[in-house]
Amino acid sequence: MAEVDVRLDRVTKRFHDVVAVDDLSLDVRRGEFFSLLGPSGCGKTTTLRMIGGFEEATSGKIFLAGTDVTGLPPYRRNVNTVFQNYALFPHLSVYENVAFGLRRRRVASGEIRHQVGSMLELVELPGYEARRPSQLSGGQQQRVALARALINHPQVLLLDEPLGALDLKLRKQMQIELKRIQTEVGITFIYVTHDQEEAMTMSDRIAVMRGGHIEQLGAPEELYERPGTAFVAGFLGVSNLLDGDVAEVDGDYSSVRLTGGTLLRAPRPAVNGARRVQVGVRPEKLRVVPISDGSAAGSGDLNTIEGTILDASYIGVSTQYLVETRDGQRLTVYSQNLETSGAGEALADGQQVRLTWKPQHTFVIGQTDDPTAQGALNA
Amino acid sequence: MSAGAVPIEARARTASGPAPLNRPNLRARLGRMVLPVYTGLVVIYLFLPIAVMIAFSFNNPAGHQNITWQGFTVEHYLSVWGRPDITGPMITSLAVALVSTVLATTLGTLMGLALTRYEFRGRGLTSTLIFLPMASPEVILGASLLSLFVSVGVQRGFLTILIAHVMFNISYVVVTVRARIAGFNRTLEEAAMDLGATEWTTFRKVTFPLIFPGILAAALLAFALSIDDYVITTFAAGATRTFPLWVFGVSRIGVPPEVNVLGTLIFVVAGFFILVNVWLQRRSAAAARSRPT
Ligand SMILES: Nc1ncnc2c1ncn2[C@@H]1O[C@H](COP(=O)(O)OP(=O)(O)O)[C@@H](O)[C@H]1O
Ligand SMILES: [Mg+2]
Numbered sequence: 001m002a003e004v005d006v007r008l009d010r011v012t013k014r015f016h017d018v019v020a021v022d023d024l025s026l027d028v029r030r031g032e033f034f035s036l037l038g039p040s041g042c043g044k045t046t047t048l049r050m051i052g053g054f055e056e057a058t059s060g061k062i063f064l065a066g067t068d069v070t071g072l073p074p075y076r077r078n079v080n081t082v083f084q085n086y087a088l089f090p091h092l093s094v095y096e097n098v099a100f101g102l103r104r105r106r107v108a109s110g111e112i113r114h115q116v117g118s119m120l121e122l123v124e125l126p127g128y129e130a131r132r133p134s135q136l137s138g139g140q141q142q143r144v145a146l147a148r149a150l151i152n153h154p155q156v157l158l159l160d161e162p163l164g165a166l167d168l169k170l171r172k173q174m175q176i177e178l179k180r181i182q183t184e185v186g187i188t189f190i191y192v193t194h195d196q197e198e199a200m201t202m203s204d205r206i207a208v209m210r211g212g213h214i215e216q217l218g219a220p221e222e223l224y225e226r227p228g229t230a231f232v233a234g235f236l237g238v239s240n241l242l243d244g245d246v247a248e249v250d251g252d253y254s255s256v257r258l259t260g261g262t263l264l265r266a267p268r269p270a271v272n273g274a275r276r277v278q279v280g281v282r283p284e285k286l287r288v289v290p291i292s293d294g295s296a297a298g299s300g301d302l303n304t305i306e307g308t309i310l311d312a313s314y315i316g317v318s319t320q321y322l323v324e325t326r327d328g329q330r331l332t333v334y335s336q337n338l339e340t341s342g343a344g345e346a347l348a349d350g351q352q353v354r355l356t357w358k359p360q361h362t363f364v365i366g367q368t369d370d371p372t373a374q375g376a377l378n379a
Numbered sequence: 380m381s382a383g384a385v386p387i388e389a390r391a392r393t394a395s396g397p398a399p400l401n402r403p404n405l406r407a408r409l410g411r412m413v414l415p416v417y418t419g420l421v422v423i424y425l426f427l428p429i430a431v432m433i434a435f436s437f438n439n440p441a442g443h444q445n446i447t448w449q450g451f452t453v454e455h456y457l458s459v460w461g462r463p464d465i466t467g468p469m470i471t472s473l474a475v476a477l478v479s480t481v482l483a484t485t486l487g488t489l490m491g492l493a494l495t496r497y498e499f500r501g502r503g504l505t506s507t508l509i510f511l512p513m514a515s516p517e518v519i520l521g522a523s524l525l526s527l528f529v530s531v532g533v534q535r536g537f538l539t540i541l542i543a544h545v546m547f548n549i550s551y552v553v554v555t556v557r558a559r560i561a562g563f564n565r566t567l568e569e570a571a572m573d574l575g576a577t578e579w580t581t582f583r584k585v586t587f588p589l590i591f592p593g594i595l596a597a598a599l600l601a602f603a604l605s606i607d608d609y610v611i612t613t614f615a616a617g618a619t620r621t622f623p624l625w626v627f628g629v630s631r632i633g634v635p636p637e638v639n640v641l642g643t644l645i646f647v648v649a650g651f652f653i654l655v656n657v658w659l660q661r662r663s664a665a666a667a668r669s670r671p672t
């Protein structure tokens with residue numbers, strides 16, 4: 001187990017009657033790119049601000065590299081922040097902005113010149129020393145903000161939606177750039193975003209947040225392939241969820257009978273003894289076969305479900321189908337256009353089809369009656 | 380003195396005003412005349428008293444009254460320095476203005492910060508009451524100050540004038556500085572502390588430089604208000620004479636041209652500060668515009 005850089009121990013933050021962060025515990029490992037992901041208002045910024053020292057926890061403790069920093073002001077914590085709107089000092093040059101932290105620590109001016117120079121090189125902005133922040137583009141300001149924080153070699157770098165103000169193309173470019181810089185300097189990054197793709201691209205681990213607590217924490221592929229809740233399943237990409245009951249558990253697998261009667265094989269539920277469950281499968285894991293092919297039903301080990309195509313849309317790299325099962329449940333299918341070469345070859349609306357997928361691509365979620373979880377599915 | 384600022388702004392505004400349509404008929408041409416002529420008249424209206432004051436500082440009057448043009452001389456620019464009856468009140472006025480400006484600007488800035496930054500009991504009430512000295516008639520303020528000083532038993536003089544001036548200046552400073560602080564981004568202070576600056580360093584390196592233009596404007600205003608205040612000063616002065624009190628006192632016999640000389644000098648200095656202020660603002664506005672795409 002790697003060393004822990006940041007530990008939140010049952011941290012709660014209340015603003016009057018709003019509970020922004022609710023009894024949250026969390027370990028961030030040294031050198032890791034860690035993301036807090038969740039919809040707006042779920043408490044990401046508040047969590048980050050408590051680590052930075054800008055917000056005082058109502059209860060709970062915060063540790064930095066094993067030291068309790070709960071009551072310390074920001075300038076006593078070896079943490080730096082890249083703020084959402086950069087917060088560059090408008091009255092100072094790029095050079096003085098980047099040098100700000102070193103000057104506070106009374107570093108000799110020759111040393112400052114050297115370090116600012118190499119820092120601006122790292123963020124690919126050499127030659128911009130004399131500019132004012134107002135004379136820089138959004139992407140350049142972003143880089144200055146990063147240099148200004150990293151020059152202090154913090155234990156942890158906190159980033160609050162740092163790419164939120166950039167356009168899509170620049171954002172993609174900066175994602176790669178940020179990841180490169182993080183690997184180069186080897187500093188722990190805690191990254192706040194509401195963009196699941198951004199989090200998946202960059203992070204070693206992600207904490208999906210909702211309503212002030214962590215819904216699920218894990219590596220990107222873990223969260224995607226084995227979401228623990230309907231909310232996580234819906235927040236990270238599109239998923240198909242079907243209601244059912246656990247009929248039997250044997251070894252690592254279980255049999256689930258859907259409300260329509262179909263029997264599926266799936267990994268055993270994480271929550272032991274859960275009977276009412278939802279069975280999920282990602283749209284790209286499904287194979288769609290026309291029933292008129294006459295292939296035998298229930299072919300081998302695959303999960304199978306039959307239905308009718310409601311809608312087919314050809315979108316180049318894939319064709320997207322909406323399929324309705326006999327008992328009225330709808331599934332989305334992404335079918336890669338491996339063999340087809342045009343819209344004309346896609347299956348037509350109204351076609352009877354059989355959907356098949358491997359049991360290990362199935363995930364099981366303990367049943368929730370939370371309507372908001374359903375609403376998030378198509379987000 | 381503060382009147383000098385108005386025509387400069389007025390002129391700048393008409394210069395960049397809406398460009399009239401280029402239709403070569405009489406109506407349009409007349410229409411194009413209206414704004415410059417109107418502006419010219421306003422400028423003359425504002426400047427005429429000042430022009431008269433400056434002109435008569437060079438007059439060589441026959442008797443006590445410096446009201447008819449007798450001939451040009453610069454003699455009063457030299458003789459004024461040998462008239463302690465004039466320079467004495469002037470020095471008092473300058474001292475009051477300087478000290479009250481420093482005190483009112485310091486206190487007013489801190490108060491402006493407190494009122495915009497912190498939630499505390501009585502904040503709303505203070506915000507409202509701060510307007511009171513600006514809103515109430517000077518003569519009433521002066522009279523109540525007088526009765527206060529008398530009932531407390533303070534000897535009236537320099538100190539009571541100073542107290543009075545700090546009092547009415549604070550309101551103006553608070554209002555001016557608060558406008559600047561309201562537009563200030565608090566995240567900048569968090570960024571400074573994040574980078575290792577204590578509260579005090581943050582104020583020195585970030586907050587203060589950024590609200591400084593507001594503080595400077597407030598100080599200029601306070602100085603201008605203080606140096607020519609007459610009404611409140613009358614009540615607070617006792618036997619002490621400030622420049623306005625002295626001028627008013629002698630105006631019944633006749634104002635000597637040396638008064639015009641001092642007035643002209645003050646006008647020149649004030650005008651210089653206003654021009655510097657305008658230049659600074661233009662420069663920072665230009666810097667903000669020169670952002671590359
Ligand atoms: N200073 C504050 N005062 C009152 N409520 C706040 C404050 N900051 C955040 N909140 C509330 O706390 C909740 C979480 O906010 P935030 O941490 O900013 O969410 P996120 O960054 O995930 O969008 C929201 O309901 C928000 O309205
Ligand atoms: Mg946020």
